Amino acid sequence: MSENRRVHFIPPRPVQREKLVGIYCRVSSNSMEQLNSLTNLISALTRLTATTPNWLLVDTYIDIASGKSGSKRIEFIRMLEDCQAKNIEIVITKNISRFGRDTVEVLESLNKLKEHGVRVIFEQEGLDTADSDSELMISIIESIAQAENESRSENIKWGYRRHAAQGTSKLYNRKCYDYENDTDGVLIIKEDEAKNVRLIFELYLRGFSIIGIKRELEKRGIKTPTGKENWSKRTI
Structure with a gap:
């Protein structure tokens, strides 16, 4: 069954x-x-x-x-x-x-x-x-x-304005090529580098391209602001 x-x-x-x-x-x-x-x-x-x-x-x-x-x-x-x-x-x-x-x-x-x-x-x-x-x-x-980001941004801007008003802002006293800081931290012209800046402007007014200025500076043995022998187009 x-x-x-x-x-x-x-x-x-x-x-x-x-x-x-x-x-x-x-x-x-x-x-x-x-x-x-x-x-x-x-x-x-x-x-x-x-x-x-x-x-x-x-x-x-x-x-x-x-x-x-x-x-x-x-x-x-x-x-x-x-x-x-x-x-x-x-x-x-x-x-x-x-x-x-x-x-x-x-x-x-x-x-x-x-x-x-x-x-x-x-x-x-x-x-x-x-x-x-x-x-x-x-x-x-x-x-x-x-709100926190906006507050942080405003605080930074306020700090910049305050230092600028007091004359203590480092933005205006930072080191630049052909300038140096005196004993008071104020920028003054550095003559040995200033002549190179004048040369760059002179070459430009004479029709030199950026590449041409770069080659001329290197040909004359003029070093970059950081002491290098090869100039970059961006630096010029």
């Missing part, structure tokens, strides 16, 4: 599609300190992406630009275009202050990305635009960061 056996069908687990991830980083200058910081940041965010299930790193966008209005952020624009083209679904960045120059720009960019279904994660603050509670916090944090 055969037994009636029931066969239970176990459906396969649906394959979860990988989310397309982009990393955005920005530093304000190409100084060695900033570049080292940039390298460490990219490594950290790359590890985060690699260790998160169903995340696939598609591209890394890097801008070396200050936060001042008017500075070009070519990679940021490229990232926005990729998000609009559905090539990126998640953007990871270090913090809010590196994402935009001010509160308005940050919120406008986030709203634009939200319209395209793109999620933005700020790693340092632990904020995620997929969380509705994060929007208010992002606005508050960016406003505070912007």
